[in-house]
Amino acid sequence: MFGWNNRRNQLLQEFETHIEIQTQENIEAGMSPEEARRAARKKFGNVLLAAEGSREIWGGLWLERILQDLRYAVRSLRGAPAYTATLVCTLMLGLGSVTTMLAIIESILVRPVALPHSEQLVQLYSEDGPDGFSVSSHALSYKVIEELQRSTHSFTGVSGYNTMLRPVTASDGTRITILTAVMPEFFSVLGIQAKLGRPIGPGDAKAAVAVVSNEFWRERLHADPQAVGSTIKVSGQLRTVIGILPAGVHVPQGTGNPVVYLPVSFNAAGEDDFMIESAPTIARLKSGVSAQQAFEDAQSVFAHVDRKSGERYRRLAMRSYRDLVVGDMQKPLLTLLGGVGVLLLIACANAANLQIGRAANRMPEMKTRSALGASFARLLQQLITESILVSLLGAALGGALSYAAIASVRHAYGKQFPRFDELSVHPVVLGCTVVLAVLVGVIASIAPMLNIRRQTTAQFNTKSVTRKSRLPGALVALQVALTCVLLVISGLFVRTLQSLQNVKLGFDPRGVTTLVLMPEQQNQDPELSREIETRLLHRFETLPGVQSVTMQTEVPFSSYNMALNGTTDVSGRAFRQGDTAFYSMVSTSFVRTSGIRLLKGRTFAPDNETGSAMEVLVNQAFLKKYLGAQEPIGTSIRFHRDRGETDADLPFAQPMTIIGVVENEIQGSDLGAPYQPMVYFNYLQLPKGSLLGAVFSMTAQYAVRSSLTPAVLASELRAAVIREAPTMVEMNLRSMEDGIALSLDQRRLALRLVAGFGVIALALSAVGIYGVLAYSVALRRREIGIRMALGSTRTRAAGMVVRQAGTMALLGLTPGIAGAWAAGYAVRSFLYGVRTFDAATAGLAGIVLVLVSIAAAFFPAMRAAKVDPVETLRAE
Amino acid sequence: MSTRDTDHQLELMQGTLDLLILQTVALGRAHGHAIARSIERRSGEALQVGHGSLYPALQRLLKLGLITAEDGISENNRKARFYRLTAKGRKQLFKEASRWQKLSNAIALILASASEENP
Numbered sequence: 001m002f003g004w005n006n007r008r009n010q011l012l013q014e015f016e017t018h019i020e021i022q023t024q025e026n027i028e029a030g031m032s033p034e035e036a037r038r039a040a041r042k043k044f045g046n047v048l049l050a051a052e053g054s055r056e057i058w059g060g061l062w063l064e065r066i067l068q069d070l071r072y073a074v075r076s077l078r079g080a081p082a083y084t085a086t087l088v089c090t091l092m093l094g095l096g097s098v099t100t101m102l103a104i105i106e107s108i109l110v111r112p113v114a115l116p117h118s119e120q121l122v123q124l125y126s127e128d129g130p131d132g133f134s135v136s137s138h139a140l141s142y143k144v145i146e147e148l149q150r151s152t153h154s155f156t157g158v159s160g161y162n163t164m165l166r167p168v169t170a171s172d173g174t175r176i177t178i179l180t181a182v183m184p185e186f187f188s189v190l191g192i193q194a195k196l197g198r199p200i201g202p203g204d205a206k207a208a209v210a211v212v213s214n215e216f217w218r219e220r221l222h223a224d225p226q227a228v229g230s231t232i233k234v235s236g237q238l239r240t241v242i243g244i245l246p247a248g249v250h251v252p253q254g255t256g257n258p259v260v261y262l263p264v265s266f267n268a269a270g271e272d273d274f275m276i277e278s279a280p281t282i283a284r285l286k287s288g289v290s291a292q293q294a295f296e297d298a299q300s301v302f303a304h305v306d307r308k309s310g311e312r313y314r315r316l317a318m319r320s321y322r323d324l325v326v327g328d329m330q331k332p333l334l335t336l337l338g339g340v341g342v343l344l345l346i347a348c349a350n351a352a353n354l355q356i357g358r359a360a361n362r363m364p365e366m367k368t369r370s371a372l373g374a375s376f377a378r379l380l381q382q383l384i385t386e387s388i389l390v391s392l393l394g395a396a397l398g399g400a401l402s403y404a405a406i407a408s409v410r411h412a413y414g415k416q417f418p419r420f421d422e423l424s425v426h427p428v429v430l431g432c433t434v435v436l437a438v439l440v441g442v443i444a445s446i447a448p449m450l451n452i453r454r455q456t457t458a459q460f461n462t463k464s465v466t467r468k469s470r471l472p473g474a475l476v477a478l479q480v481a482l483t484c485v486l487l488v489i490s491g492l493f494v495r496t497l498q499s500l501q502n503v504k505l506g507f508d509p510r511g512v513t514t515l516v517l518m519p520e521q522q523n524q525d526p527e528l529s530r531e532i533e534t535r536l537l538h539r540f541e542t543l544p545g546v547q548s549v550t551m552q553t554e555v556p557f558s559s560y561n562m563a564l565n566g567t568t569d570v571s572g573r574a575f576r577q578g579d580t581a582f583y584s585m586v587s588t589s590f591v592r593t594s595g596i597r598l599l600k601g602r603t604f605a606p607d608n609e610t611g612s613a614m615e616v617l618v619n620q621a622f623l624k625k626y627l628g629a630q631e632p633i634g635t636s637i638r639f640h641r642d643r644g645e646t647d648a649d650l651p652f653a654q655p656m657t658i659i660g661v662v663e664n665e666i667q668g669s670d671l672g673a674p675y676q677p678m679v680y681f682n683y684l685q686l687p688k689g690s691l692l693g694a695v696f697s698m699t700a701q702y703a704v705r706s707s708l709t710p711a712v713l714a715s716e717l718r719a720a721v722i723r724e725a726p727t728m729v730e731m732n733l734r735s736m737e738d739g740i741a742l743s744l745d746q747r748r749l750a751l752r753l754v755a756g757f758g759v760i761a762l763a764l765s766a767v768g769i770y771g772v773l774a775y776s777v778a779l780r781r782r783e784i785g786i787r788m789a790l791g792s793t794r795t796r797a798a799g800m801v802v803r804q805a806g807t808m809a810l811l812g813l814t815p816g817i818a819g820a821w822a823a824g825y826a827v828r829s830f831l832y833g834v835r836t837f838d839a840a841t842a843g844l845a846g847i848v849l850v851l852v853s854i855a856a857a858f859f860p861a862m863r864a865a866k867v868d869p870v871e872t873l874r875a876e
Numbered sequence: 877m878s879t880r881d882t883d884h885q886l887e888l889m890q891g892t893l894d895l896l897i898l899q900t901v902a903l904g905r906a907h908g909h910a911i912a913r914s915i916e917r918r919s920g921e922a923l924q925v926g927h928g929s930l931y932p933a934l935q936r937l938l939k940l941g942l943i944t945a946e947d948g949i950s951e952n953n954r955k956a957r958f959y960r961l962t963a964k965g966r967k968q969l970f971k972e973a974s975r976w977q978k979l980s981n982a983i984a985l986i987l988a989s990a991s992e993e994n995p
Contacts, residue, residue: 010957011931014908017956021909024952045926053932057939 011054015047065378066385073386080358084390086767087354091394091440093760094347096401097340099433103406103425105333108326114248114422116191120285121321124148124158124298126314140281142266145183147305148283154294156286157189160279161252161264165560167520167729168260169233170220174520176731177216178257179234181264187211189284190251194243197228204242204263210234211243213250216258234260235522236727252282254325254418282321291318325418332750335827339489339757342482344436346761349475349482350768351444355387356472357775359448366452376453383452384445391441395433399425447471472772473808479768480812480853481819483761484845488820489827490758491841492834493751499833500672500744506665507556508595509736511547513713515702516560516731517721522698524727527688529697532725534684537587537702539724543716545708550593551683554584555701556666557739560731562699564692566651567640568679570626575640581622581677582667583651585692587684591617591662593705601633601660604682614656614685620664622677632658637679652690656681671743672832699731710735750830762848766856769808773801773860784864785872798861805857809850816849817842893925893933895976898961898969901943907956908934934959942968 019040026036044050055064077084112118126140140148145160152158161182168177187199200211210232212221221227221241231238239262250256264279285294295318302316319327359366366379406423414421450471517536519529533551540549554561564583569575590596591603604615616637623632635658639650647653656679664675686693706713714733721728777784784797824836834841900906900914911934912925937943942965950956961969 013955014957015931017907017950017954018909018912020954021907021950021952021956050931053929054935057932057935 069382069385073389087390088394090347090350092397094344095395096398098344100402100405101337101340103429106429107423108419122318123324124281127317151301152297154289154297155283157185158283159183159185159189160281162279166235178259180261195246197243199243200263208239209242210239211261213245213259214247217244219258236520256421257415346479346482346764348440349479350764352447353472353475353771355448387445388441391437395437476768476772476808477812479765480809481816483765484816485819485823486758486761487845488842490755493754495834496832503671506663512736513704514555515733517700517728518731520727520729526694526697533700536725539720546706548589548593549704550590551587552701557743560699569638569640571636581679583679585683586680593703597663599661614654615659616656617660617662617680619678621675625677651692652687766852769853769856773857777860777864784867785869788869794865798865801861801864802857805853809853813846895972901959901961905958905960907958
């Protein structure tokens with residue numbers, strides 16, 4: 001290698017010449033040829049040592065030694081296939097799971113978003129608003145955005161956008177599609193060029209055009225290269241496709257779904273259809289401007305702009321674009337990384353233990369090599385080489401494993417979570433894995449090395465009855481401790497899921513089907529929508545097998561909810577900042593359909609649908625916050641009017657009278673969220689012309705209680721929609737119970753992962769305990785034999801081994817449970833309905849661990865019981 | 877390997893072999909055997925060059941660029957490798973030689989006074 005062989009041959013040749021010359025001289029001096037040659041050789045000395053000495057000068061000897069070590073390691077590992085397989089599998093699991101997690105974190109949290117100079121992109125948003133009406137807590141109004149565009153100096157561009165679901169018709173029919181209404185600057189701020197055609201630009205504000213994502217182009221337009229210039233129908237309006245985005249551009253959500261982009265349309269007042277602040281905002285910093293400067297600039301503009309309604313109480317905030325895309329993924333991902341880190345530690349302890357056992361078997365070999373002149377450093381190098389070799393093998397297999405895992409995660413969740421479609425194992429991650437593997441290899445070989453040092457430097461080989469090393473036991477205890485942490489955390493997750501499943505819903509989901517419809521024409525007159533929706537409501541009520549039907553703007557677990565958070569005056573109470581409630585519009589049979597319990601008063605009366613007095617129901621949380629001991633029935637509430645606001649700024653000015661109190665029910669789709677004060681009012685009583693009518697007629701959500709099977713009911717409902725309201729498009733139709741199950745999905749995924757870690761850890765620990773006990777029994781055969789000869793029984797011998805297993809497990813449990821306490825505190829935000837330290841869960845984990853330890857001790861114990869005392873004594 | 881158990885032969889001090897080799901090849905190119913022979917002869921057979929150290933030393937000097945090697949034919953018609961001093965090697969030789977001279981003078985002075993005190 002590297003011409004060394006040539007140089008070495010040359011050198012040996014030179015030695016030969018030297019010896020020949022010397023021989024010649026000796027002959028000339030009168031020796032016989034044979035004698036002359038022997039004398040010359042004797043004078044020259046050890047040819048190979050001289051060669052080795054010269055080689056050392058050339059340098060690179062270390063490399064040759066490593067190669068030699070590698071060859072030796074491969075040979076010796078091949079000689080112990082069971083050991084090698086166990087070790088490699090252990091490390092493959094440990095390193096593979098760490099690589100997978102690192103790859104996910106690198107792809108999602110570390111890698112910059114694939115947009116030009118994405119580090120300059122920021123999101124501007126408003127936060128901390130206890131009051132006011134807001135559609136999205138992060139949104140700004142278009143007026144504010146336009147002011148930011150005009151008056152700030154730190155940005156090359158500012159653009160708002162709004163995302164919604166709408167029916168989109170292409171040649172393959174009508175489907176519900178993600179729609180992003182963007183301001184004309186959107187694509188230039190993000191720095192996106194079209195793959196075909198052109199993006200939406202400044203001239204397109206009022207044009208009936210659309211840009212589609214690459215996924216939309218491939219899935220809905222059959223990847224037609226002539227697609228630019230074709231027309232699609234969005235919410236009933238024909239639009240010309242002017243551009244197709246390049247593959248991999250997923251703005252702004254970061255998920256790889258088909259998306260249609262439209263220029264946002266404004267009314268005369270410069271507001272969009274929602275008429276309240278609704279646009280998330282992205283801006284690009286000028287190069288050279290720091291984020292802080294830009295933020296101060298934007299803040300001063302925001303402070304002086306004339307803001308309306310809720311926005312006036314909010315303050316501006318800014319974060320990076322990447323945080324906008326993946327902000328809420330950070331914590332769960334880092335938590336999972338902690339989990340796999342623990343797994344790797346367990347694997348590492350296992351590897352150390354396996355190597356200690358193997359080193360004990362190799363002690364004669366080590367002693368021989370030491371006696372032949374190998375220095376301790378040389379033995380050490382050999383051992384570390386072998387350990388690192390195994391480690392790298394584990395890393396290679398683990399890497400392959402993580403490639404497969406990443407591919408399947410990308411496939412399964414690519415469209416569900418932001419940036420998951422970009423997942424891949426990048427070289428930098430593999431680099432980290434290699435470094436980790438080398439580290440693990442070195443660390444795992446330290447313990448056996450110390451053993452070898454002790455033994456090879458010992459003066460003579462004592463034939464001790466019992467040889468004991470405390471280290472393997474300590475390592476097992478560490479494993480047990482770490483496994484205990486993982487098991488307890490999985491236990492807490494199971495408990496969380498259980499408590500969420502048992503959470504009091506406040507309504508009865510059985511037999512309820514929800515249907516979400518949307519008018520195909522988005523700009524349809526709100527009064528017309530309302531009329532159609534009411535007609536449909538009454539039509540559904542007459543269907544056979546249907547018990548009752550209600551409309552609801554907020555259906556639990558629906559993703560089409562419209563929440564109105566309104567400042568509220570309660571009569572008999574002085575208004576304070578933060579006096580708000582959520583307003584949900586329902587229809588007359590709401591209480592009957594939902595199964596929500598009426599605690600006090602009465603529900604909406606059918607004959608009062610067109611009456612002038614607004615009647616409302618409030619929930620317990622409302623009662624508790626605003627009425628206290630006051631009699632709720634008959635109390636009047638109204639929207640709070642701030643100084644300077646007119647009635648036109650309010651959703652409606654009429655007072656509302658509380659006629660009943662209902663139980664708290666789940667709001668939104670988070671089972672663990674606290675209850676908010678709620679006001680339910682009858683949709684049919686909403687004053688004509690209220691801005692709520694326009695907002696809330698965008699979608700219509702029906703809940704239908706029926707004794708029919710879901711499939712039959714679904715077809716009945718669909719048929720009724722087609723007959724009665726063909727202009728309404730179905731967005732979603734499912735049973736309430738499916739919706740609840742779906743809402744637990746993400747938590748279930750987390751649970752599955754953590755529980756998976758727990759199971760792997762348990763398996764690794766079992767292998768570790770087994771290995772240590774098997775090794776210890778092998779070392780103690782003589783002791784056991786002597787004990788038996790002295791009258792001990794087989795049962796006692798086996799008991800001794802089992803006791804050893806129990807001791808190791810118990811030693812590990814104490815720090816393990818303490819660790820679980822700390823870990824439980826660290827993951828407390830993911831928990832619900834269970835305390836960070838749950839004694840029952842910890843106890844269960846402890847019992848499982850002790851049982852597994854004892855099971856792992858079974859075979860070594862049997863072996864101990866089979867020790868033949870006669871054989872042992874004969875060997876003495 | 878550089879020592880023999882006979883009393884009249886001396887062990888070479890660390891680094892002195894290099895100096896002796898440089899001095900030897902300064903007289904003209906020479907192969908390994910000739911260098912060893914030359915050192916032994918010129919020291920009146922007091923110094924024995926162990927070949928276990930001669931060849932590593934030659935390799936070291938080659939690596940430092942103080943000497944170069946070339947293939948040639950020895951006086952008795954054998955293919956051999958000849959070593960030759962480089963310009964850099966010559967400079968090094970002068971430096972080391974004067975340093976060695978100073979060192980040996982200093983040691984001689986101290987030893988002389990020691991032998992006066994303890995006759």
